[in-house]
Amino acid sequence: MLRFFLRSALLSLCLPMFDSSINAQVAFPNSETLYRPILHFTPQKGWMNDPNGMFYKDGLYHLFYQHYPNGTTWGPMHWGHATSKNLIQWQHHPIALYPDSIGLIFSGSAVVDYNNTSGLGVDGKAPIVAIFTQHDMKGEQAGKVDFQNQSIAYSNDEGLSWKMYKANPVLTNPGIKDFRDPKVIWHAPSKKWIMALAVKNKVSIYTSSNLIHWEKASDFGMQLGNHDGVWECPDLFPVKYKSKTIWVLTVSINPGGPNKGSATQYFIGNFDGKNFSTPSKETKWIDYGADNYASVTWSNTGNNIISMGWMSNWLYAQQVPTENWRSAATIARKLDIQEVNGSLYLRSLPIANLPFNKAEKLSKYFNHDNDAQLIFPCKLNIDAMPLEDFAIALSNTIGEKLIFGYEAKTNRFYVDRTLSGKTNFHTDFAARHYAPRIANNKRINLQVILDKASIELFADNGLTVMTDIFFPSAPYTAITVDSKNNQLFDKASLNNYLTP
Numbered sequence: 367m368l369r370f371f372l373r374s375a376l377l378s379l380c381l382p383m384f385d386s387s388i389n390a391q392v393a394f395p396n397s398e399t400l401y402r403p404i405l406h407f408t409p410q411k412g413w414m415n416d417p418n419g420m421f422y423k424d425g426l427y428h429l430f431y432q433h434y435p436n437g438t439t440w441g442p443m444h445w446g447h448a449t450s451k452n453l454i455q456w457q458h459h460p461i462a463l464y465p466d467s468i469g470l471i472f473s474g475s476a477v478v479d480y481n482n483t484s485g486l487g488v489d490g491k492a493p494i495v496a497i498f499t500q501h502d503m504k505g506e507q508a509g510k511v512d513f514q515n516q517s518i519a520y521s522n523d524e525g526l527s528w529k530m531y532k533a534n535p536v537l538t539n540p541g542i543k544d545f546r547d548p549k550v551i552w553h554a555p556s557k558k559w560i561m562a563l564a565v566k567n568k569v570s571i572y573t574s575s576n577l578i579h580w581e582k583a584s585d586f587g588m589q590l591g592n593h594d595g596v597w598e599c600p601d602l603f604p605v606k607y608k609s610k611t612i613w614v615l616t617v618s619i620n621p622g623g624p625n626k627g628s629a630t631q632y633f634i635g636n637f638d639g640k641n642f643s644t645p646s647k648e649t650k651w652i653d654y655g656a657d658n659y660a661s662v663t664w665s666n667t668g669n670n671i672i673s674m675g676w677m678s679n680w681l682y683a684q685q686v687p688t689e690n691w692r693s694a695a696t697i698a699r700k701l702d703i704q705e706v707n708g709s710l711y712l713r714s715l716p717i718a719n720l721p722f723n724k725a726e727k728l729s730k731y732f733n734h735d736n737d738a739q740l741i742f743p744c745k746l747n748i749d750a751m752p753l754e755d756f757a758i759a760l761s762n763t764i765g766e767k768l769i770f771g772y773e774a775k776t777n778r779f780y781v782d783r784t785l786s787g788k789t790n791f792h793t794d795f796a797a798r799h800y801a802p803r804i805a806n807n808k809r810i811n812l813q814v815i816l817d818k819a820s821i822e823l824f825a826d827n828g829l830t831v832m833t834d835i836f837f838p839s840a841p842y843t844a845i846t847v848d849s850k851n852n853q854l855f856d857k858a859s860l861n862n863y864l865t866p
């Protein structure tokens with residue numbers, strides 16, 4: 367909790383922070399033009415961290431998010447709100463949830479309560495119920511331990527406006543400092559709502575028949591996975607795999623990520639309505655890059671599992687060189703499962719309907735003599751065989767470059783942002799990040815989504831994923847390839863973005 371305390375202490379020193387001295391000290395002109403992404407969600411102004419309360423209904427994806435509207439660093443948390451028909455173009459809505467006397471509005475989820483189990487529906491219409499942590503900052507500062515409790519709010523107009531439930535909190539703290547980030551799903555076999563809650567170094571499972579009264583069912587993970595930091599933002603969901611139902615539990619951890627700071631690990635196993643169990647002892651990460659945190663899935667999307675994460679890292683999120691806003695969300699990703707060498711892995715790929723034009727073949731460019739011209743955002747596809755080292759560089763005219771590629775000797779992918787542009791806002795930012803290749807087939811396939819300030823690399827149909835942000839001083843305009851023995855890729859193409 368020291369982290370929250372420090373964040374709030376800093377905040378009280380600098381209030382009012384928006385458009386204030388903090389921003390003046392680090393004036394980075396043109397950050398709107400240089401870094402405001404086109405394909406990725408950002409708040410209009412102010413601070414954003416975790417995606418929250420995502421639900422889908424009647425053709426509309428709702429996204430809520432941890433938001434401090436009055437400053438560009440973490441502050442008293444609200445739930446911002448936006449909706450989208452295609453998960454690319456977003457409409458901003460008024461703030462959905464404001465802090466109240468119980469506390470700030472921390473991370474959580476939302477469900478469509480079709481059977482009105484909560485009794486909060488009106489006129490026979492299903493209410494949308496949001497379940498979230500309320501963080502009592504005064505309690506924390508006074509040295510209490512029970513300052514995080516779970517509350518609910520409900521909407522009777524399809525998620526546009528929200529009312530706090532009159533008898534909050536609905537799940538009170540048993541005396542554990544880290545007790546937060548409820549993710550709720552409907553479990554049809556047991557006819558119960560299931561809540562996965564991050565409780566210090568484990569995920570606790572609670573069940574309820576009405577979203578109001580919760581009973582503890584089990585704990586998971588004390589002896590499993592990575593424990594270098596506190597567990598946050600869990601998610602529990604079923605995935606269909608070869609006509610079987612496989613259960614996946616994801617949990618974010620900070621610090622302890624494979625490339626420092628924040629990251630999200632996952633476990634594949636079984637869930638019986640009360641207990642989640644896994645045969646696997648290996649720590650697996652949904653994304654090996656430095657910038658995909660607190661990733662959770664949309665509710666009410668049937669067998670389509672769609673996730674989104676916060677595209678930053680607590681290490682430096684509050685120092686990145688954007689002026690009017692801080693942070694973007696990752697591209698929405700479709701999740702599924704693949705078996706490799708007898709072990710099951712979670713794959714993530716960008717959602718299928720990304721609006722790109724027809725591919726331009728890159729063979730004429732990737733010949734070690736010519737550069738291809740880059741216009742952001744774009745998507746690069748590569749099919750490589752045989753497996754030799756290759757490096758692809760995005761560069762601008764002042765010598766800044768972002769390099770990514772594959773290292774055959776260690777069988778790893780990497781993204782290197784050491785020379786990518788502005789990096790000195792944090793000592794850990796300029797770095798080369800590695801990810802193991804999980805697939806064992808001969809041919810490498812890469813899908814790379816590039817926006818103005820981010821790279822998302824999906825290797826081998828999403829078995830290995832890396833997401834990294836970067837901040838060039840001028841836009842990258844060229845893309846070049848360097849490969850062992852000057853081997854060319856079998857296939858390479860660059861797709862430019864088309865406004866949908």
Ligand code: FRU
Nearest residue numbers: 416432443472473598599660
């Ligand atoms: C994760 C997190 C959550 C918490 C929220 C507060 O990034 O620390 O555990 O609910 O952010 O903003």
